Amino acid sequence: xxxxxxxxxxxxxxxxxxxxxxxxxxxxxxxxxxxxxxxxxxxxxxxxxxxxxxxxxxxxxxxxxxxxxxxxxxxxxxxxxxxxxxxxxxxxxxxxxxxxxxxxxxxxxxxxxxxxxxxxxxxxxxxxxxxxxxxxxxxxxxxxxxxxxxxxxxxxxxxxxxxxxxxxxxxxxxxxxxxxxxxx
Amino acid sequence: xxxxxxxxxxxxxxxxxxxxxxxxxxxxxxxxxxxxxxxxxxxxxxxxxxxxxxxxxxxxxxxxxxxxxxxxxxxxx
Numbered sequence: 001x002x003x004x005x006x007x008x009x010x011x012x013x014x015x016x017x018x019x020x021x022x023x024x025x026x027x028x029x030x031x032x033x034x035x036x037x038x039x040x041x042x043x044x045x046x047x048x049x050x051x052x053x054x055x056x057x058x059x060x061x062x063x064x065x066x067x068x069x070x071x072x073x074x075x076x077x078x079x080x081x082x083x084x085x086x087x088x089x090x091x092x093x094x095x096x097x098x099x100x101x102x103x104x105x106x107x108x109x110x111x112x113x114x115x116x117x118x119x120x121x122x123x124x125x126x127x128x129x130x131x132x133x134x135x136x137x138x139x140x141x142x143x144x145x146x147x148x149x150x151x152x153x154x155x156x157x158x159x160x161x162x163x164x165x166x167x168x169x170x171x172x173x174x175x176x177x178x179x180x181x182x183x184x
Numbered sequence: 185x186x187x188x189x190x191x192x193x194x195x196x197x198x199x200x201x202x203x204x205x206x207x208x209x210x211x212x213x214x215x216x217x218x219x220x221x222x223x224x225x226x227x228x229x230x231x232x233x234x235x236x237x238x239x240x241x242x243x244x245x246x247x248x249x250x251x252x253x254x255x256x257x258x259x260x261x
Contacts, residue, residue: 053201056208057239125199134205 024178031060031179035172038184039068039094041101041113041128047072047184048131055138062164062179063135064172066145070152071096072128073144073159087153096154098129136162143167189257190218196225196253203229204236207258211242214260219245222256230254 032054036047047063054061065073074081074096081096082088094102106112120127126134136142144159146166156166193210195203203224211220222233230247233256237244246257 049201052205056201056205057236058208123199124197124202126202131201131205134202134209137209138205 029180030058032062033172033176033179033181034061034063035181035183036063036065036069036072037067038104039071039101040104041116042103042105043184044069044072044098044101044128045131048128048135050182050184051135051140052131052138055135055140060179061135061139062141062143062172062175064143064145064167064175066148068094070144070148070154072098072101072132073142073163074154075158075160076100076129078158081155081158082153084153087151090152096158098127098132101128132160143172145169145172187219189221190214191220193220193222195229196223198224199226200228200232204232207233207236208240211258211260216260218260220258220260222258224254224256225252227254229256233258 032050034047034051036044038044038047047069051061051063071094076097076099078097080088081091101113102110103112103116117127119125132142141164142162143164144154144166146168148154149166156163191210191214193207195206198206203222203226207220207222214220224233233244233247236242237258241261243259243261244256245259246255248255
């Protein structure tokens with residue numbers, strides 16, 4: 001009788017383990033973390049499309065904005081950002097704000113993005129700015145990288161409303177533990 | 185469960201990801217069991233609505249097409 005009891009326990013244990021693994025997989029599909037590193041129109045667009053769609057599908061979604069990606073969060077009407085001449089220089093060479101994104105290829109000093117936006121309007125494709133607003137409405141967490149903010153001299157008041165607390169790599173990695181993670 | 189449509193969405197002309205994103209926003213206002221009707225013209229919305237329903241658990245009760253306009257009938261879970 002004792003043997004039978006042990007076998008049952010082992011079976012239970014195996015079943016429990018399987019259930020646990022399944023739950024782990026399920027949890028992973030319930031969560032999306034996007035590390036938004038790029039600041040070009042043709043990369044910010046998919047960042048926003050993936051985030052809004054994931055949130056629409058009920059996934060807990062977080063975008064961690066770092067390096068050039070952070071410029072998407074700067075208010076469009078903010079002039080030159082940065083506190084010293086080097087940071088100002090960066091902002092001058094790569095103007096922050098969702099409306100001022102270049103293309104990663106075929107930029108042609110801004111002619112490329114203009115053409116792309118025209119095509120998007122013609123085909124009723126929402127702009128990254130509209131999608132960012134939609135992401136906020138759908139409850140996507142928008143987390144700016146604190147280190148990049150310091151590096152580029154970006155202040156909270158330079159950036160759009162509705163952002164989460166600025167955080168670091170550890171916060172993002174913790175968030176990504178049980179999530180599908182994309183680096184765009 | 186009533187068969188009356190609680191809300192109708194016009195998503196014609198919109199491209200990915202707006203049909204799904206707008207549907208997700210709109211369905212929040214519905215009670216469980218209520219019906220949402222959506223019209224879209226993006227051919228990609230056909231697989232997308234199916235994938236969305238499968239993931240969120242909302243039921244895609246009906247999908248039809250007429251003159252390039254797709255109609256989706258969704259019951260909120």
